[in-house]
Amino acid sequence: MNEDPTKKLSDGESFEARVLSGLAAIQAGQVDIRNEQVEIRREQATMRAELAEFRAELAEFRAELAEMKKAIAALDSRLGSVEERLSSVEERFSSVEERFSSVEERLTSLEEKVDQRLRETRPIWESALDNIKRLDLKFDEVLSELFGVKADSKRHERLILQLEKLR
Numbered sequence: 001m002n003e004d005p006t007k008k009l010s011d012g013e014s015f016e017a018r019v020l021s022g023l024a025a026i027q028a029g030q031v032d033i034r035n036e037q038v039e040i041r042r043e044q045a046t047m048r049a050e051l052a053e054f055r056a057e058l059a060e061f062r063a064e065l066a067e068m069k070k071a072i073a074a075l076d077s078r079l080g081s082v083e084e085r086l087s088s089v090e091e092r093f094s095s096v097e098e099r100f101s102s103v104e105e106r107l108t109s110l111e112e113k114v115d116q117r118l119r120e121t122r123p124i125w126e127s128a129l130d131n132i133k134r135l136d137l138k139f140d141e142v143l144s145e146l147f148g149v150k151a152d153s154k155r156h157e158r159l160i161l162q163l164e165k166l167r
Contacts, residue, residue: 013021
């Protein structure tokens with residue numbers, strides 16, 4: 001058994017060349033993975049910044065909420081007025097919900113009508129397109145015949161000129 005390391009294999013490439021090309025491919029894959037890692041780290045940094053911003057906003061919101069709770073506790077005597085206003089807001093919200101539901105129903109109805117009209121007009125459009133295609137074919141035939149008549153006319157004109165020359 002000959003273990004010559006430079007022996008050419010059946011595909012004409014030496015074992016060392018195949019190993020080196022395989023290593024080069026692995027290194028290229030590693031570079032791609034590293035690039036992806038860099039991109040992922042960038043995305044993580046962006047997400048962390050957004051999360052920190054969100055947490056800051058949440059802390060502000062919580063602080064405002066704590067202040068509101070204190071104000072509500074201090075203004076217990078005015079709670080009845082606040083409840084009335086809240087009821088008014090709830091009623092207005094319910095009204096908006098009802099109007100939105102009405103708009104949704106109207107939109108659904110309109111979509112159904114459009115679909116129905118589309119189904120009604122589709123055969124008409126298909127028929128019109130078929131007629132246009134047939135007219136195109138007939139027009140092509142007329143043009144072909146016109147070119148034939150023109151060619152015949154020129155041929156006859158030459159023959160007449162030849163006949164006149166023979167006279």
